[in-house]
Amino acid sequence: MSTTPALPDVVYFNLGRVWTMALNTLIEMTRQKVFYFMIVFALLMIGAASFFSIFSFGEEAQYITQLKFIKDTGLGAISVFGAIIAVVATAQLLPAELENRTIYTILAKPVHRLEFLLGKFVGVALLLAISVTLMGSLFLGVVFIKDQNLSAATYHETIEAAEGAVAGSPDMKPETKQKVLAEARTRAEQGAAEIHKTAGYQDIVKAMTTTLFKLWLVAAMTLMLSSFATSMVFTVVMSAMLYFSGHLVPVAQKFYATSKAPLGQLMAGVVNWFLPNLAAFDVADDLFAGDPLPWLKVLKILSYGLFYLLVTLTLAHLIFREREI
Numbered sequence: 239m240s241t242t243p244a245l246p247d248v249v250y251f252n253l254g255r256v257w258t259m260a261l262n263t264l265i266e267m268t269r270q271k272v273f274y275f276m277i278v279f280a281l282l283m284i285g286a287a288s289f290f291s292i293f294s295f296g297e298e299a300q301y302i303t304q305l306k307f308i309k310d311t312g313l314g315a316i317s318v319f320g321a322i323i324a325v326v327a328t329a330q331l332l333p334a335e336l337e338n339r340t341i342y343t344i345l346a347k348p349v350h351r352l353e354f355l356l357g358k359f360v361g362v363a364l365l366l367a368i369s370v371t372l373m374g375s376l377f378l379g380v381v382f383i384k385d386q387n388l389s390a391a392t393y394h395e396t397i398e399a400a401e402g403a404v405a406g407s408p409d410m411k412p413e414t415k416q417k418v419l420a421e422a423r424t425r426a427e428q429g430a431a432e433i434h435k436t437a438g439y440q441d442i443v444k445a446m447t448t449t450l451f452k453l454w455l456v457a458a459m460t461l462m463l464s465s466f467a468t469s470m471v472f473t474v475v476m477s478a479m480l481y482f483s484g485h486l487v488p489v490a491q492k493f494y495a496t497s498k499a500p501l502g503q504l505m506a507g508v509v510n511w512f513l514p515n516l517a518a519f520d521v522a523d524d525l526f527a528g529d530p531l532p533w534l535k536v537l538k539i540l541s542y543g544l545f546y547l548l549v550t551l552t553l554a555h556l557i558f559r560e561r562e563i
Contacts, residue, residue: 331464461554
């Protein structure tokens with residue numbers, strides 16, 4: 239009697255296990271006090287931007303520049319504190335699992351290392367999305383309140399100035415008075431409309447979307463480093479260096495185009511081709527200048543970020559797959 243040898247069970251990739259680990263990762267990270275400290279500090283900075291905007295200078299300092307200052311400060315706060323959360327939260331994922339020896343329990347089950355890695359990343363991505371949503375909601379609220387206050391102030395000041403001019407000219411004909419007041423109302427409405435246009439709520443949402451993609455990319459780079467690093471400090475330091483280097487890619491591109499030294503060209507070329515241009519995700523300068531932010535440009539930025547995100551996560555998986563645990 240012949241018997242057929244039993245085939246080994248094949249464990250296929252399962253998105254359900256990835257989602258479960260992602261939720262567990264999110265819950266673990268939200269229990270850490272450093273997360274709340276960063277969020278609160280960022281919210282305070284965004285809220286304080288409305289007060290400090292009155293000290294801005296320029297030809298339109300009383301109105302337009304105040305809104306531009308708030309937008310620049312708010313987006314900067316979201317980017318900086320989001321990057322700190324992305325680096326710190328991601329850098330401790332694998333070291334914590336190794337220190338607590340929970341990774342052995344997880345990988346001893348029918349769980350792929352890719353599932354484990356993606357679960358960790360998705361958990362961080364959810365944390366960053368929640369963080370950007372909280373900071374962005376307050377940011378939009380501050381811009382809306384400032385927009386309403388400045389629009390109302392502009393309107394009333396223009397009307398009151400015209401009424402004062404009319405009251406100070408008793409010899410002015412009634413028809414002329416009506417014309418002056420009508421022109422003043424038109425200017426007041428145009429001024430209020432210009433302020434509202436400067437607020438640019440849709441462009442702010444687009445800018446926050448590109449910022450979120452940049453934070454996801456920073457988290458992916460940190461995860462790639464931690465996939466072979468044995469120290470959390472090393473991962474944090476190297477991630478910070480990659481973060482700053484990524485923002486200097488445009489400088490390297492210019493240097494690469496003008497430098498004649500072979501070593502300089504080599505170094506600039508390495509930075510240009512192997513580092514993602516994180517400065518491309520920062521569109522605060524466009525908003526500060528009052529330039530519109532078309533969806534086509536946003537989609538190009540998101541496509542660029544998605545490409546580097548997939549490449550970075552693939553490298554992280556290839557490294558982590560061969561790592562001895």
